[in-house]
Amino acid sequence: MIALQAYWREKRWDGLGLSLAGLCLVHCLATSIMLALLASAGGFLFSPIIHEAGLGLAIVFGIFALVKGMIEHGFMLPAAIGSLGIGVMSGALTLPHGGTEIVYTMVGVAILALGHDLNLRASR
Template sequence: MNAALSGPRWSDALDRYAIGLSGLCLVHCLTTSVLVALASTVGGLLLHPLFHEVGLVVAILFGALALGRGAWEHGMLMPPAMGSLGLGIMAGAMTLGHGPNHDEAMWTIIGVALLAFGHRLNRVAFD
C-alpha cells in the first residue's frame, strides 16, 4: 500500500480539508443570508438547490473517507457518529426551503458545526 495513503497522516489531512470545507460552508451560509437581504439577484444564484446538493455530496464523501478511515484506524466511534449527525442535519435542512422565512440556514450551520466537530474529534483521536 502506498505510504502516502495510509495511516494517521492521510486521515489527518482528510480531516483538515474537511474542517476547511466545513468552514467554507459556514461562510457560504452566513454570506448567503446577508446577500439575500442585500441583493436578491446574487442571493438567487447562491441559493440554487444544485449548489447545495453538490456541496452535501462533497461533504458526505469527505466525511465517509476521513471519519470512516479514522474509526477503522483508531477504533473510536464518536467522531463518525458526530459527523453523521451533522450530515443528517444538513440533509434535513435542505428540505426546509431557502429564504428569510425559513430556518434552513440555521439548521445547516448547526449541521456544519457538528460535522466539523466530528472531524476535530477524529484528529484528536490520532494524537
C-alpha cells in the first residue's frame, strides 16, 4: 500500500498533464462541434481568453512535469517530444482564432500527451 501511494505521489504531475491534455482535446472537439451545431453558443467557449488561459496552464504544467521526469529518470526523449508539443501549442497561440488554430492546438496537445505518456513509462 505504501509503495502504491509513493508511486502515485511521484507520478501526479504527469497524470495532471495527461488530464489537462485530455480536457483540452475534449474542449476543442466539443467547441468545434457545438459551433457547427449552435453558432450562437460558441461565444463563450470559443473565446480567445479561455483558449489562451487553458494553453498557458497546459504549457506550464507540461514543462514542470517533463523537466521533473527528466531529472528523476534521466531520459530526454519524453521531454523532447513533449517540448515539440509545447512548441506547436505555443505556435497555435500566434495564429488567428479559427479552424487552423484549433487543428494546430489539437496536434500540439496530442504530441504533449505522448510526451507525458512516455514520461510515465520511463518512470516505471
